[in-house]
Amino acid sequence: MKTIEFKQLDETLYYEKLENGLDVYILPKKGFSKTFVTFTTKYGSVDRTFVPIGGTESITVPDGIAHFLEHKMFEKEDGDVFQKFSEFGASANAFTSFTRTAYLFSSTNNIYNSTETLLNFVQEPYFTEATVNKEKGIIGQEITMYDDQPDWRLYFGTIENMYHNHPVKIDIAGTIESIDGITADHLYTCYNTFYHPSNMLLFVIGAVDPNEMMTFIRDNQDKKEFPEPTPIQRFFDQEPTEVAIKERELRMDVQKPKVYIGLKAKETNLSGRDMLKHELSVQIALELIFGRTSKFYESVYDNGLIDETYAFDFTLEKGFGFAMIGSDSTDPVALEKAIKEELAKYDGDAHFESTDLERVKRKKIGFFLRALNSIEFIANQFTRYSFNDMNLFDVVPVLEELTIEDLKKAFSSVQGESQQTVFKILPTEKGVQ
């Protein structure tokens, strides 16, 4: 077991790569009574075309299958795993993103029982045609629920606009039609390909003794047999730099229009410290141009073009990335115009002053230290960073060394006119229906 100390932050991290390839991290937190454990596979909604384990040809599986698989992991021959966690007083959950599927629990008691339950239920698949079909009604209602959420439609509509081919444009849960074609065989194929321990990471944080916990996990894993790990081959079509659709709108039963400007990233093949630096640079550049202390913000706020829903964000993973800026707005056309004008007149030297950069760095450092109070934040973010060969605890040192040149270089990769798209949600016109 390796020990990694972060003196400035008063944190010590314990790490071991087990024989079966599983990465295990343990971070004890003094003063906390709960322990939070996440068990994550590097497998998400974008992994739809791949060579199945033991196979030679690539296959494409139905949309929404990673999420469907996540749901089905909880059902076993002897019942629902939630029941077991409840007995131990543990709250369990799971989520599927574009690139990850995570299973997790938190609890203040019976930590070893719950950890064992987590490891075992994720490593013992049980799928039958009957249980798979039963789940279709439940997930169907989950999809319908999201269909009725204007903010989700806005977010996904913007992504759909940006991408020609990349599966990030496919809704994580799939569609009612696509999930209808899912079978138990599909689930086993995906499970066997992506749930090998060498493609997974276990993070334990909270009221925990690192030595005892590591031994417990190692013993659990040593008792199980896994095939030799083989590299996973995933396939993605070539994706052009420019967006697929420049502009689109959707009518929904809302009071007020919503608008997002999407900026498609072209620098999406980074990893490690370069990726961290790039990601932080774009975020800070956005903050300087569009943040609450910017001239832009003051002007659109005073003109009543934005409200409290105003937000901007940058997402970056291997193979795709995008920034989004938008708000609910009584005048979405004027807001769109204002954002596009701001992007058009962008000039790194004028927008980025060193005192402003220092201020935003301080803000980011403060945000990071505050986030370290949350064991959920640490576990989830550490895993995401690690899957991209970054280290969460590098955030502060990398922030400290960022320069205006870094910001200019990074922002130029999302700023091109052909990389911009607009998506609007407008109130249904009365009488049209």
Added chain:
Amino acid sequence: MFKTIPFAKGVNLHIRQTTQFKTVNFSIKWRKALTATNASERTVLTNVLQHSNAKYQTTAAFRSFLDDLYGTVLYFDTSKRGNEHTVLMNVEAVNDHYLANTSVLNEVLDLLHTAIFEPNLENGIFKESIVEREKKTVIQRIESIFDDKSRYAQQRIQQILRPNEPASISANGTIEDIQKITPTSLFEAYQSMLANDKIDIYVAGDINEEEIVAKLKEALPFNDRTPEEIPAVLPQQHPQNDYVREQQEMKQGKMHIGFSTPVRFGDADFAKMQIFNGVFGGYPHAKLFMNVREKESLAYYASSSYASHYGLVFVVSGIEPKNEEKALSLIKEQLAVMQAGDITDLEIEQTKAMLTNQLKEALDSARGQIEIFDQYKDLPEEFSVETWANKWQAVTKPDIVEMAKQVQLEAVYFLSGKEQAAQ
């Protein structure tokens, strides 16, 4: 947990020294009776105070200053509990210990004073342009509930169950009352809040107690006051069995059902009622989740919540509109089987374990410590996790059955798409 120190008459300071967090948290709560007018005025007031102050006269200047203080978080908000309306100001700053050669704590204390006592005024009242802009912002916040169908449906069932009562008055107030606000009326509300409200001040973090008390006395010069008594909500049950259907353009049907119970927060049977709710629909092992979702595949979510300050229990579920009757009868059946005593030991044990765990987990954040202590501090006995764990442990199956029998269906609200309505 917190040490309570009288700060002024009607004002209490609660301090917790702990090294658990990398930040220091401050929370100040002003309390007044909940009426639509009070809620409206005080919500606009929080927006105006958050916008700017005499020292930092624009949002940009104010935000720049906070960013410079290592992203110190400062926000105002409003909330409600029973018949009480609360204005709260939360401030969270990085503990100096984690900053190389820098101290932010003293500046943060100055900031508390500035944000509360040095507003951005013109001719002795709030600036009209800011007031008008923030009135609009709050109105838009209230209107936006319509776009979130779950929140809208929940608001509707509350209005159907308890019209024009605190249980259905939003902490944000109403559009009509907000429109009536003037810079003068808002300034009067501000002065009254500072002078007359019951106030609780919280500090949690790695602080020196004596030092922080002295500095807070300087930063927060609150005068003695005799706050108005705010009575608890009286128990009431009206099992009239209302059924309200409404349509919007949407795909899913949102079923929100309102039940009442005579048992409220702090009553002798409160712990029993919490266990009842846990078994009924509070958790993934509960009857609603297991039957409506897992067994019948009717829904992605089906759960209950206990609004203990109002003696209400809400059941919510998102279903295919054609399954309306089936889902409703299945939900009613879960209550009926509990009333008939069909409750397993396992369900009870799971619920007790979950409630205890939830309480312990909530105490792992500074905000959680403040909110839980704030909620329980007015009960006669001193708050501790053990006291509550023991209370839950003592609850028996007959207790739960007794609780179930007192729970009465009052109204069903079903929001669904327009096509289905034509059937």
